Amino acid sequence: MLSARQLFLQHQAQTTDFPLLLEVERAEGVYMYGPAGERFLDLISGIGVSNVGHRHPKVLQAIQEQLDKYLHLMVYGEIVQAPPAQLARALSQTLPPGLDNVYFVSSGSEAVEGACKLAKRFTGRSELIAFNNAYHGSTQGSLSLNGSESFKRAFRPLLPDVRHIRHNAEQDLEQISNRTAAVILETVQGEAGVRVPQKEYLQKLRKRCTEVGALLILDEIQSGFGRTGTFWAFEQFEVVPDIVTCAKGMGGGMPIGAFISRREIMHSLKNDPMLGHITTFGGHPVSCAASLATLEVIQTEGLLKEVALKAEQFKQQLVHPAIQEIRNCGLMMAVEFESFAILKAVIDTAILKGLLTDWFLFCDNSMRIAPPLTITMSEIDEACSIILEAIRENVRY
Incomplete structure (x- = not known):
């Protein structure tokens, strides 16, 4: 019997030659989970979709x-x-x-x-x-x-x-x-x-x-x-x-x-x-x-009043010489790097460490950060820690 991944590749129309191929079995809050229990912190909310988190009760x-x-x-x-x-x-x-x-x-x-x-x-x-x-x-x-x-x-x-x-x-x-x-x-x-x-x-x-x-x-x-x-x-x-x-x-x-x-x-x-x-x-x-x-x-649930504070938490923690600029309007954020090559390496490493993010169609040297508005301060700490680890592993200063 063909696996879900094999069916995806053989029968579902593809839009790139390099899909992420993350297999998700369930999702809740800010996390997605794979069939073997892998956990991914979703920092992009399905591209701005899951504003109240996955499967809000x-x-x-x-x-x-x-x-x-x-x-x-x-x-x-x-x-x-x-x-x-x-x-x-x-x-x-x-x-x-x-x-x-x-x-x-x-x-x-x-x-x-x-x-x-x-x-x-x-x-x-x-x-x-x-x-x-x-x-x-x-x-x-x-x-x-x-x-x-x-x-x-x-x-x-x-x-x-x-x-x-x-x-x-x-x-x-x-x-x-x-x-x-x-x-x-x-x-x-x-x-x-x-x-x-x-x-x-x-x-x-x-x-x-x-x-x-x-x-x-x-x-x-x-x-x-x-x-x-x-x-x-x-x-x-x-x-x-x-x-x-x-x-x-x-x-x-x-x-x-x-x-x-x-x-x-x-x-x-x-x-x-x-x-x-x-x-x-x-x-x-x-x-x-x-x-x-x-x-x-x-x-x-007061989600609006927390947006600015949570955005500031990201900006205060994401400090590294490789980060050239952070632009934002609330939790619609872009973290700019020198090049797509650097950013792609950071994103790929972050995925291996359990964090999902990506770039922008017309600005491929900037990382997209748009988490569920329900993200907690401790989850922001976790996300920033992974991003900084991924940067350190791929950028030498």
């Missing part, structure tokens, strides 16, 4: 309770179901007044696709503006918005009428015009290696969009659901977007995404044509139940 309870009622019933938006309705209200209550209409989808890429379609439909314009080194997903529309040509060139032609401008460059804001349907920006750039915009810049971007009638879409797929220390990262910049996208950390480990806007904007999908956006599994009741439980855990 309240998330599991919500899933089980919904499993006992019903699963998928109908495509999005046709049947009244309590889990998506209750989640939509709860999400609206975390947002500024007016951002009260939620369209549920199945992933971050789909959330971006829906948001951009909505912007075009509402404004009647075609141009979309994104940023250099942006990452918004891998479907053809979201890929068109990404800021790295190396990831796009093999798939051209992509979406037309997309323009890219420089991050934090005020002079580029003049390129936003009355042709622009929307400007889409990661509130904190993720795959660029955790690049935080200047507060004044983001406010000027908001002002420029308002002046020309373009919608501002803030991508909170990585930064939302408490990752940066506020429920939404944009709260720290005193701006209000027209559309918000979210996914990853919102499901407690279950697949779900959403784009959220004002009622007047969202209702433009109802007519000419009706069914302006369609999704079969968006608003899946089990995922929505898990998401609502995740939201409640973040709010009731």
Whole structure:
């Protein structure tokens, strides 16, 4: 009988020639466990997904309770179901007044696709503006918005009428015009290696969009659901977007995404044509139940107030001549090394020592640190100790 590893390699589509090949039998809290009892401290949360840790008891309870009622019933938006309705209200209550209409989808890429379609439909314009080194997903529309040509060139032609401008460059804001349907920006750039915009810049971007009638879409797929220390990262910049996208950390480990806007904007999908956006599994009741439980855990267990303190614990301990810089917005962190070669060696050694981390797509000399928000101070101590050991074994000073 073939092992799970053999089945994985023979029958599951691969995206690189060097998958990690960690075999995981179970996971709980900040740890994943292999079939022989191996333990791995998960320092990346499935790339920003497990914000409340693996298999949080309240998330599991919500899933089980919904499993006992019903699963998928109908495509999005046709049947009244309590889990998506209750989640939509709860999400609206975390947002500024007016951002009260939620369209549920199945992933971050789909959330971006829906948001951009909505912007075009509402404004009647075609141009979309994104940023250099942006990452918004891998479907053809979201890929068109990404800021790295190396990831796009093999798939051209992509979406037309997309323009890219420089991050934090005020002079580029003049390129936003009355042709622009929307400007889409990661509130904190993720795959660029955790690049935080200047507060004044983001406010000027908001002002420029308002002046020309373009919608501002803030991508909170990585930064939302408490990752940066506020429920939404944009709260720290005193701006209000027209559309918000979210996914990853919102499901407690279950697949779900959403784009959220004002009622007047969202209702433009109802007519000419009706069914302006369609999704079969968006608003899946089990995922929505898990998401609502995740939201409640973040709010009731005080996870937000601990984010800054935990990030500071990482920064105080990760001190070594090989570490050139640490950038962060809360527990969305990048630890920069001189080169990918050094970083890759450190990551590989850390995995052997029981710690999982990785790098960023567009910043391959920086280590990603994005642990579950539930990580404890002693677990941070353990993680930093392993990272420093891995550095010492691979870098000589």
